[in-house]
Amino acid sequence: MTDGLLYRHWDTWKEGKFNHLFIADVETGTFRDLTPGERHDFPPFPWGGSGDYSFSPDGKKICVAAKMVEMEAISTNTDLFLIDVATGNMTKLTDNEAADESPSYSPDGRYIAYRTQRVPGFESDRWRLALYDTKKGTHRILTEGFDRWVEDYTWSRDGKYIYFAAVDNGNKGLFKLDTASGKIKKILGKGTSSSLAVTPDGKTIVFVRRSFDFPHSIWKISTSGKHLARLSHFNDAVISRLDLNSAEDIRYKGADGATIQAFLIKPPHFDSHKRYPAIVLVHGGPQSAFIDAWYTNWNAQVFAAAGYIIFIPNFHGSDGFGQDFINEISGDWGGKCYIDIMKGFDYLASLPFVDAKRIGAAGASYGGYMIDWIEGHTDRFACLISMAGPYNLVSEYGTTEELWFPEWEFRGTPYENPMEYERWSPSNFVSNFKTPCMVVVGERDYRVPFSEGLQMFTALQRMGITSRLVYFPDEGHWILKLQNVKFYYEQFIGWMDRFLKR
Structure with missing residues (x-):
């Protein structure tokens, strides 16, 4: 029984349930609902996962994406919300009528990076990368001049750069973005790269890479785009026979x-x-x-x-x-x-x-x-x-x-x-x-x-x-x-x- 649209999505029935965001204490095992009583999904149904919420470095706040609109089935409008972990108080950060998703705090906690679109109702508008300044309360788009979709991304350890993946001419390459100047440099072009992470010393990007002739494996490359190397070899024996x-x-x-x-x-x-x-x-x-x-x-x-x-x-x-x-x-x-x-x-x-x-x-x-x-x-x-x-x-x-x-x-x-x-x-x-x-x-x-x-x-x-x-x-x-x-x-x-x- 349903009284509204988007009662099912992709391969899942809604069943009158909503995604809620919970926080758990790893020492005591207790947990608490941060979005009690909400009749919207935090993060959005059905795909929302860990990529749609981000803890502040001090653990006091969490930024999460949600789709709080009257009729979800006709809207692409998702927004970012900031939740105080201690009190549960919620603040809306974006008022864009298109999509705002994938928040990620900078290492120093001042900025929240996120992906954003600008055309309401169009799911295939260009995905830009933006910054929200938590001190000034201002938003700034970093990739307006970059005519590709920003996909997976991660911060550098010092917060000066953002590394991201984007489809470009039949490949999904890796790019390096200077957050101050907005300058973008391609550091890897061939194949398909995803699931980016930066090593603790800040010198290396570890990621998943695949191509038409090789399945998913773990690779690394320096943040300057040098020393590309494959780290995992669990498919070698099979591939060698083909x-x-x-x-x-x-x-x-x-x-x-x-x-x-x-x-x-x-x-x-x-x-x-x-x-x-x-x-x-x-x-x-x-x-x-x-x-x-x-x-x-x-x-x-x-x-x-x-x-x-x-x-x-x-x-x-x-x-x-x-x-x-x-x-x-x-x-x-x-x-x-x-x-x-x-x-x-x-x-x-x-x-x-x-x-x-x-x-x-x-x-x-x-x-x-x-x-x-x-x-x-x-x-x-x-x-x-x-x-x-x-x-x-x-x-x-x-x-x-x-x-x-x-x-x-x-x-x-x-x-x-x-x-x-x-x-x-x-x-x-x-x-x-x-x-x-x-x-x-x-x-x-x-x-x-x-x-x-x-x-x-x-x-x-x-x-x-x-x-x-x-x-x-x-x-x-x-x-x-x-x-x-x-x-x-x-x-x-x-x-x-x-x-x-x-």
Whole structure:
């Protein structure tokens, strides 16, 4: 029973409960609720964790993010609140109508760094890094001139610098920010870096790093960007038995002549004299990107190992190429990005080692949407796989949870702006469906409810198109359980083999 929206989120039902912030005494084992009686989540539901609260160095105060709005489902407005640990008194620190999250106290306790957006209702606005001065009560944005999203970050030991990660041109690099001058220096570019920590002597950054050809491991680098070294080696024995090709970073011309970045991965024991089948992978988001990283259930090396050339384009809307590039996909879901993908198809088909008649495509979330869109707009692909993709934008609006998302992307609700929903809904192009397609859904997917996939599968079957439904009753928007991941890979590769290895 519920009397309001956002009663479930991603894969979790709200059940009338709220996240509260508790403090525990490690010596006595006693604990106390710092937000008693609050009917808002501290930190936000369901993702809020340790990254959304921060203790002052003296332990007397705690800064926490919360979303205290009337209707959470249509708002991206989170704010920062300062709680006095002794009294429980709470003070609101931000009045920005967009998101303010991820607080972190400076080592001397004077400043609170946090990530902030400036466009209300738009979850993919640029994430900036800001400082709140606890003495003056003032706010200052540090990265206004940095046209990338600030993600993981940590303070230097002396408080003069902030080290952060940001997606940039297909990689998630490390950057060093001078908090006084605002000057930013890239200290590591290749691969994907996250979970930053500075050693007690302040000279070294320890972090998690991964890439298309190597899974998560612990690395270190000096704060000046020198002496990069891997510290953990628990995957060495497994990796040494595999033939993994590094991703090739390529560029080609997309919609409106824009330069599109993409990755190309060749199969083991690649022979340039042969012609291989290929798979185009379409990322979700859509304001996201496929970056040089090791993925659990969209691992390009697994697909390449099955004997495929893997092509991964970062089309209009992708993160890491500037905010203007990101913004161009809103209100244009099947427009420039579709052109980018098809021009990528042309590039891929022109390669001497690719068989142009044996190219398939697959995607999840927005990528699943794009596969559904491709199904109704071209028959150039030999087969398709659609996972967790919006199919009927009107029905998806009525069953999803984050209503701020479609209301931004399609310029309102379906009853305020029906033409926009109708224009970009794959369900309106079923009469053009021709390509064999496998549809993958998880029943616990509340982001894109699995009924969207059921509708897609029904349309394929009624059109007499070879199709398959793969249904996971215990998965959500992502396939996470290891046995399910194994089964998913078997179905994925089996479907591609059926049509691309004839």
